[in-house]
Amino acid sequence: MDIKAQQTKLANNLGKLLRDNFGKGPEAVHVTIYEPYVVIYVSGFVSPMEQVLLNQNEELQVMTTRELLVKTLEPQITGQIKGITDLDIQHLYYDWNLDHHSGIFVGVCLDDLKADLTEGDPYPGKQAIHDRITKMSEIAQKGPEKISSYKLSDRTLVVVREGILVAIEKQLISLGFDDTLRISKRPLEKGILRQNDDYDEILNADILDIFVDWDFEKDNSIITLILKPKN
Numbered sequence: 763m764d765i766k767a768q769q770t771k772l773a774n775n776l777g778k779l780l781r782d783n784f785g786k787g788p789e790a791v792h793v794t795i796y797e798p799y800v801v802i803y804v805s806g807f808v809s810p811m812e813q814v815l816l817n818q819n820e821e822l823q824v825m826t827t828r829e830l831l832v833k834t835l836e837p838q839i840t841g842q843i844k845g846i847t848d849l850d851i852q853h854l855y856y857d858w859n860l861d862h863h864s865g866i867f868v869g870v871c872l873d874d875l876k877a878d879l880t881e882g883d884p885y886p887g888k889q890a891i892h893d894r895i896t897k898m899s900e901i902a903q904k905g906p907e908k909i910s911s912y913k914l915s916d917r918t919l920v921v922v923r924e925g926i927l928v929a930i931e932k933q934l935i936s937l938g939f940d941d942t943l944r945i946s947k948r949p950l951e952k953g954i955l956r957q958n959d960d961y962d963e964i965l966n967a968d969i970l971d972i973f974v975d976w977d978f979e980k981d982n983s984i985i986t987l988i989l990k991p992k993n
Contacts, residue, residue, distance in 0.1 A: 768846050777804075780807065783835060784831070785810070786808070787807070789806025790805045796912070798871040799869070800867075803918070805863065807864065825858065826941070826945065855975035883912070886965070887964035887965050887966075891911060895911075895921050898954040906923035906983075908923070918988065920987075921984070922983070925982075926976075926983055944975070948975075955972055955985075961987075965987075966992050972987055
């Protein structure tokens with residue numbers, strides 16, 4: 763099965779998996795396979811019950827429920843990826859944009875991101891993107907010890923940060939507050955990132971979505987930018 767066929771089959775299977783477990787599946791699923799990454803972008807994804815909660819400004823309850831549900835689905839998601847692509851996913855990052863009814867799953871088939879594809883291939887605006895991500899990290903907690911990025915396709919840019927947790931965050935994680943920390947950090951970091959209004963000039967593309975997730979145990983993070991090229 764070629765890459766395009768794998769991407770189509772994975773999109774169909776994961777759309778059904780989400781529909782079976784959330785009561786409503788996404789309107790669209792876009793899959794990008796670029797070893798060692800598998801990126802799954804879903805749009806038009808909100809269940810009727812979630813919409814009721816969102817209308818009542820209960821975003822936190824929706825996010826908390828999704829955190830719990832995705833954790834139970836993670837073996838099935840990684841199993842689908844393995845069965846279709848033969849890639850053994852070591853960690854699954856995920857995030858949601860409730861305002862856009864969209865979400866992301868980023869599977870990484872490496873045990874340690876430090877073993878990744880060196881610094882990634884060059885692309886226009888790469889250093890400027892690194893500078894803005896580093897500045898955001900410095901405002902939110904501290905600058906990353908290492909940053910690398912990979913443009914997986916014209917519409918998918920992945921940024922990897924390593925060594926970003928401060929002492930108080932590590933203490934909260936050790937006390938079992940990792941889910942609370944994750945839910946708190948997401949809007950903070952994405953809000954700071956969106957304060958920059960020159961991404962379109964840097965990347966020659968509009969930013970449709972920004973997603974952030976962490977592997978607290980390994981002290982790393984993946985930021986995913988969903989792009990709409992201008993030409």
